[in-house]
Amino acid sequence: AQSVTQPDIHITVSEGASLELRCNYSYGATPYLFWYVQSPGQGLQLLLKYFSGDTLVQGIKGFEAEFKRSQSSFNLRKPSVHWSDAAEYFCAVGTGNQFYFGTGTSLTVIP
Amino acid sequence: ETGVTQTPRHLVMGMTNKKSLKCEQHLGHNAMYWYKQSAKKPLELMFVYNFKEQTENNSVPSRFSPECPNSSHLFLHLHTLQPEDSALYLCASSQGDSDGNTIYFGEGSWLTVV
Numbered sequence: 001a002q003s004v005t006q007p008d009i010h011i012t013v014s015e016g017a018s019l020e021l022r023c024n025y026s027y028g029a030t031p032y033l034f035w036y037v038q039s040p041g042q043g044l045q046l047l048l049k050y051f052s053g054d055t056l057v058q059g060i061k062g063f064e065a066e067f068k069r070s071q072s073s074f075n076l077r078k079p080s081v082h083w084s085d086a087a088e089y090f091c092a093v094g095t096g097n098q099f100y101f102g103t104g105t106s107l108t109v110i111p
Numbered sequence: 112e113t114g115v116t117q118t119p120r121h122l123v124m125g126m127t128n129k130k131s132l133k134c135e136q137h138l139g140h141n142a143m144y145w146y147k148q149s150a151k152k153p154l155e156l157m158f159v160y161n162f163k164e165q166t167e168n169n170s171v172p173s174r175f176s177p178e179c180p181n182s183s184h185l186f187l188h189l190h191t192l193q194p195e196d197s198a199l200y201l202c203a204s205s206q207g208d209s210d211g212n213t214i215y216f217g218e219g220s221w222l223t224v225v
Contacts, residue, residue: 032211043113043201043216051211090154092214097142097161097205099214103153 002027004091006102013081014110021076021105023091033074034092035065038104044090050074061085083109114138115217117202123223124192132187132220134202141207143185144214145177149198160185161207192224 003026013019025031032051036044048059055067065076074091086109091102115136124130136143145157159167160179174196176188185202199221205214 034213036216041199041219041221043115043117043218044203045113046213046215049213094205094212094214097159097166097207097212099156099205101154 002093002095002098002100004093004100004102006089006091006105008105009103010106010108012108012110015083016080019076019078019081019085019107021089021091021107023074023076023102024072025074025091025093025100026072027093027095029095031067031074032094033065033067034094034099035059035063035074035076036090036092037061038088038090040087047076047089081107081109083111085109113215113217115202115204115215117200117217117220119220120218121221121223123225124189125225126192126194128192129188129190131189132200132202132222134185134187134217136183136185136202136204136215138204138215140204140215141182142205142212143179143182144203144205145185145187146201146203146216147198148201148219154201157187189222192222194224197222197224 005024034049035047038044050067088104093100118133142161147155157171158177178186199219201219202217205212
């Protein structure tokens with residue numbers, strides 16, 4: 001069965017520091033992978049997605065993610081975090097019109 | 112602006128009221144979804160419609176009644192709700208059944224049941 005695991009419920013980083021949010025998936029076929037961000041009281045906004053090709057994908061707001069098939073991972077990274085990046089981040093796997101979301105990682109950014 | 116518009120953004124209703132949430136997508140998609148997001152809980156898929164036909168109902172109580180008159184519009188009719196139904200209700204859309212779909216979300220409707 002398909003599933004997505006985000007092992008970190010909450011992460012705190014200092015502004016300007018680098019960030020890595022972990023995502024592991026379980027999926028039998030070629031995965032279609034996504035990262036979304038949710039600011040308080042808002043919907044989920046697509047940050048980036050991986051369908052095929054280059055395993056390092058670039059997204060909006062300076063985020064990138066790397067697909068590693070051998071580790072079943074799709075970790076999200078940002079070299080320098082800004083205070084406005086504080087939000088909830090969701091990893092997802094999609095197949096057809098079915099999407100499986102992780103439980104989210106809450107990011108706090110301290111000055 | 113994601114192309115998925117939800118109204119109202121905020122709704123307060125009594126347990127005996129009847130109200131509806133509305134969702135409209137301007138992306139030319141064929142599939143639409145309702146999700147429930149409660150505090151401290153994962154996203155819960157409620158309903159999926161594909162080409163106006165309901166393809167998934169995740170054991171949602173009958174006090175939630177979806178309606179999809181066409182591929183661009185989705186409603187969630189609410190009646191005799193309980194306080195535990197208070198949550199953020201998210202509408203979403205995607206292209207349809209094909210692989211490589213991306214799902215896009217609206218801003219959500221905050222529902223408070225008093």
